[in-house]
Amino acid sequence: MIGIKILAGIVIWLSFWSLIPRDEWWFRGADFPRLQILAVGFFTLIVLIFWQAPWDLIREIVLLGLIAALAYQLKMVLPYTFVWKKQVAQVRPEQLDVNRQISMIVSNVLTPNTQYHLLIEQITKHKPDLVLTLETDQIWQNALSTIESDYPYRVPIPLDNLYGMHLYSKLKLIDIDVKFILSEEIPSIHCTVILPSGQPVSLYCLHPKPPSPTEAKDSTLRDAELLIVGDQIKDRDESCIVMGDLNDVAWSRTTRLFQRISGLLDPRVGRKYVNTFHANYWFLRWSLDHVFHSNDFALVKMERLPFIGSDHFPIHVILQTGKVFEKIQEELEQTDADEQEAQQAIQEGIEKAEKEEKMVTDEIAKDYK
Structure with a gap:
């Protein structure tokens, strides 16, 4: 007892x-x-x-x-879980319109992983419009060159620090901007993707650093990066998708605040967990890889894909946009307290980033002397 x-x-x-x-x-x-x-x-x-x-x-x-x-x-x-009200509507069979759809695979590949063929097999099988890979270095870029003929629009950011990122697209990409929001080590991709219907969709691909003993001692920069993006989105009346390995779970305080600040929806709410990490331990899994979207999108399909040799499972999501969905799906309401909390977290993140940058500069100057 x-x-x-x-x-x-x-x-x-x-x-x-x-x-x-x-x-x-x-x-x-x-x-x-x-x-x-x-x-x-x-x-x-x-x-x-x-x-x-x-x-x-x-x-x-x-x-x-x-x-x-x-x-x-x-x-x-x-x-x-299914007992909750769905936050995102399901596209009915009679509503399906491939010209207004966008499909994507998001995959944290784990840089040392050499089972490239497993991810390529999933890409070949599902034929997504977008493929976002995370933790990809030059070796991974070389291995994925076999899919480049199908993906004429690409944003390669090969890095050896576990924060490399590659975006492959069959759909036209414009206004491409690779940003290092709070750290020169951690990139994010901001661009606009053009659907077959001609509709533009703002796309944000993120992979902030997690709070852990081996990565970051706290979540300040991760939270601030996510909220900075959310703060940018809230002022824009446009179709939008945010995707990536956010190194945070769907139910955390920061992720829920991000949703309220940005107004973006989560297709998992009212449906199921899509636990993508840790792929090697079934009893220690939670949702680290995410796709959030504006309320003009509804869900066609969402699934976790098979093991690819990484510590993350890939996810495959298909969305469809339409005014009919915008009318029946409500954005999450933001309160004054939410705005205050978000702005405080953003300011703390900026101050921490500036402090860390100054420390690095001082160290370089010291070594130079």
Whole structure:
């Protein structure tokens, strides 16, 4: 019984730990394994209730705390199941119009991964309009040259720092801008893609640095980069798609704030989890790869693709735009508190980026002397 009480205490602690408004990775990390915490919590709850031992005050307190923790975890993850109202409409068969559709594959390939053929097989099979690869270096670029004949529009950014990025498109790309929003090490692609119907769609491809012991000590720059893009989108009355490995889960405080600030929708809400990481451990998976879109898009298809040798699964999404969808799908409402929180996070990110840039400059000057 002592072991169960301790396990329940861990579940309670982890459940409410992420409510602390701090950016350090050891706080933000609690956002990720909510499904795992929920599973352990339900197991603990059952054992705690049916354990054949006399009830005492500690057991009763632990039970109440555990119920509260599980209720909170359910509140966070249930929107990504079929029991919730769909945020994005499903395109009905009679509504299908390939000229107003856009299909995409998003894949974090894992730079050391050499099983190039597995991703190429998926691209060949699904024939998406767009392919966004993340963590791609020059070796990956060379390997993917076999698909270039089908993708005449390309934005290659081969890097050896795990933040390389390549965009391949069958559809015309214009206004291409490779930006390094808060770090000279981390690129993002901003452009406009032209649908077969002639409609322009603003496209943002992102891969911010995650909060972790080996990457960034806190989530300040990741959060700021995402919110800077969201802040840009909210002032534009245009079709828009944001996609990439955001190194954040769909249910996190920052991702939900990004949605409210940008007004973009998540096709997973009311449907299912699309847990893309970690591909090698079925019991440790959550959603790191995302596709968000404006409310004039509805969903044709969304699926997680098979293993390609990476620690991420690719995702395949097909969307269709139309005024009819815009009329039935409402943007998420932004409050004054949301705006204030977003602007504060953006300012903190800019200040941190400037501070880190100055430190690097000072180090270079010191070495030069």
